[in-house]
Amino acid sequence: MDKNQPIGFIDSGVGGLTVVKEALKQLPNENIIYLGDTARCPYGPRPAEQVIAFTWEMTRFLLNKNIKMLVIACNTATAVALEEIKKTLSIPVIGVILPGSRAAIKATHTNQIGVIGTEGTIKSASYERVLQEKSPKAKILSLACPKFVPIVESNQFQTSVAKKIVAESLRYFEKQPVDTLILGCTHYPILRPLIQNVMGSKVKLIDSGAETVGEVSTLLDYFQMANTTLTTERSMTFYTTGSTKMFDQIAKEWLKENTISSKHIALGEEKS
Amino acid sequence: MDKNQPIGFIDSGVGGLTVVKEALKQLPNENIIYLGDTARCPYGPRPAEQVIAFTWEMTRFLLNKNIKMLVIACNTATAVALEEIKKTLSIPVIGVILPGSRAAIKATHTNQIGVIGTEGTIKSASYERVLQEKSPKAKILSLACPKFVPIVESNQFQTSVAKKIVAESLRYFEKQPVDTLILGCTHYPILRPLIQNVMGSKVKLIDSGAETVGEVSTLLDYFQMANTTLTTERSMTFYTTGSTKMFDQIAKEWLKENTISSKHIALGEEKS
Numbered sequence: 183m184d185k186n187q188p189i190g191f192i193d194s195g196v197g198g199l200t201v202v203k204e205a206l207k208q209l210p211n212e213n214i215i216y217l218g219d220t221a222r223c224p225y226g227p228r229p230a231e232q233v234i235a236f237t238w239e240m241t242r243f244l245l246n247k248n249i250k251m252l253v254i255a256c257n258t259a260t261a262v263a264l265e266e267i268k269k270t271l272s273i274p275v276i277g278v279i280l281p282g283s284r285a286a287i288k289a290t291h292t293n294q295i296g297v298i299g300t301e302g303t304i305k306s307a308s309y310e311r312v313l314q315e316k317s318p319k320a321k322i323l324s325l326a327c328p329k330f331v332p333i334v335e336s337n338q339f340q341t342s343v344a345k346k347i348v349a350e351s352l353r354y355f356e357k358q359p360v361d362t363l364i365l366g367c368t369h370y371p372i373l374r375p376l377i378q379n380v381m382g383s384k385v386k387l388i389d390s391g392a393e394t395v396g397e398v399s400t401l402l403d404y405f406q407m408a409n410t411t412l413t414t415e416r417s418m419t420f421y422t423t424g425s426t427k428m429f430d431q432i433a434k435e436w437l438k439e440n441t442i443s444s445k446h447i448a449l450g451e452e453k454s
Numbered sequence: 455m456d457k458n459q460p461i462g463f464i465d466s467g468v469g470g471l472t473v474v475k476e477a478l479k480q481l482p483n484e485n486i487i488y489l490g491d492t493a494r495c496p497y498g499p500r501p502a503e504q505v506i507a508f509t510w511e512m513t514r515f516l517l518n519k520n521i522k523m524l525v526i527a528c529n530t531a532t533a534v535a536l537e538e539i540k541k542t543l544s545i546p547v548i549g550v551i552l553p554g555s556r557a558a559i560k561a562t563h564t565n566q567i568g569v570i571g572t573e574g575t576i577k578s579a580s581y582e583r584v585l586q587e588k589s590p591k592a593k594i595l596s597l598a599c600p601k602f603v604p605i606v607e608s609n610q611f612q613t614s615v616a617k618k619i620v621a622e623s624l625r626y627f628e629k630q631p632v633d634t635l636i637l638g639c640t641h642y643p644i645l646r647p648l649i650q651n652v653m654g655s656k657v658k659l660i661d662s663g664a665e666t667v668g669e670v671s672t673l674l675d676y677f678q679m680a681n682t683t684l685t686t687e688r689s690m691t692f693y694t695t696g697s698t699k700m701f702d703q704i705a706k707e708w709l710k711e712n713t714i715s716s717k718h719i720a721l722g723e724e725k726s
Binding site: 204207208209210211274276280281284285287288315316317318319392396397399400401403404408410 | 476479480481482483546548552553556557559560587588589590591664668669671672673675676680682
């Protein structure tokens with residue numbers, strides 16, 4: 183293993199960029215490679231078997247780029263594919279559900295924890311299972327918000343339409359208050375101001391992706407894989423299966439990096 | 455490995471109880487065993503070789519109690535002994551300096567990070583090294599606070615003497631402002647209200663021990679060692695090389711557990 187090898191991040195689209203944003207801050211010495219399967223986004227409504235297959239395709243692409251660690255920066259993919267991929271690969275593989283759950287248990291005082299995510303994530307009941315296992319006292323309130331990902335991917339997250347959809351979707355929590363809400367989809371931190379506004383300033387929002395980067399750092403240190411020898415600027419490489427223009431627009435704004443220029447690639451059937 | 459095996463925590467005295475307090479919250483299914491070397495506390499002013507020898511004595515004691523993971527819940531011991539012990543043991547070993555450093559980098563906005571600790575910890579420059587390595591932009595301001603541990607160990611942490619000592623010790627930061635302060639000694643969270651009061655409410659205090667428990671949880675999951683089968687109440691066992699009466703008094707108050715009854719043991723020369 184060469185410590186200069188990049189860390190790989192995969193997501194159904196641009197959501198994993200919220201994880202990369204944290205990596206830019208918390209892991210300034212690490213080279214980064216990102217793949218967003220924008221062309222087939224959202225993953226949320228797709229059957230588990232298909233999400234697993236797509237996640238494997240992304241994984242194989244990044245393995246060919248010689249990554250030293252894989253971050254499944256997508257809750258839907260983590261819910262159904264993490265275990266299998268972790269078991270198969272020889273490099274460390276980390277998902278976003280355990281880190282988010284851990285942070286929620288640390289943050290809650292009332293033990294009333296909310297989880298919002300895609301249909302796929304909520305249907306998998308992964309958060310419930312992990313949270314209940316780790317904190318038997320916790321009461322978990324889960325809600326699928328299928329409209330959130332399309333708002334983000336279409337770059338409409340600052341519109342009044344977005345505001346209205348977020349308010350309507352989260353009405354569920356009005357009568358079932360929580361003190362901690364897990365943003366169980368890496369796209370959701372982009373909607374954070376809208377979500378915080380609806381939930382109220384006292385509700386602690388957990389960014390599962392940001393928490394994941396902390397755990398990436400933990401594992402890099404534990405396995406002595408952290409890059410401490412970076413002498414030049416870190417490298418960042420972005421791939422998307424969709425429109426590079428839309429991807430770059432969101433990535434530049436979100437990461438506050440002007441030089442991002444993603445490359446288009448094809449995965450799966452498209453490829454042949 | 456049996457998942458019911460306890461996690462071992464060692465400290466120079468009662469400081470590691472701040473780590474155990476977090477473990478009670480974040481890891482409710484885990485059995486816990488604790489050893490505080492109260493008779494030889496503080497470790498801070500001792501030479502590194504002696505701290506290493508004492509830490510090994512504590513480690514051996516807990517290995518005989520069949521622990522599945524070791525937490526060096528003492529910054530002074532982590533600074534000088536973690537690397538050697540981690541290399542030697544076959545179970546996972548975790549210290550408190552990396553987790554505290556990681557949390558500080560995540561929290562800071564100004565990149566001005568303060569660290570307070572014992573003489574031993576500050577002299578070792580472990581935090582500086584780790585922080586600088588992980589975040590080359592950070593400016594680190596370190597301060598030894600040798601009077602803090604004796605205040606806590608003698609159960610005087612709620613007195614006006616404590617208040618005065620804390621205010622005088624932290625005067626250093628008046629002219630060198632930081633936005634994040636690492637409590638680089640597991641005894642210090644017991645003085646947290648006093649420290650926060652002197653530093654001002656805007657300074658983010660990082661509890662290295664609390665952060666460590668998050669990383670313990672990460673590694674338990676990563677290595678599939680987390681206890682998910684606990685059917686009865688978790689067990690907690692406390693050992694001290696000093697006065698059990700004083701230990702129990704502090705432990706009961708700090709952990710809000712009425713049933714703590716520590717056992718006295720001897721280590722090192724005392725033992726023979």
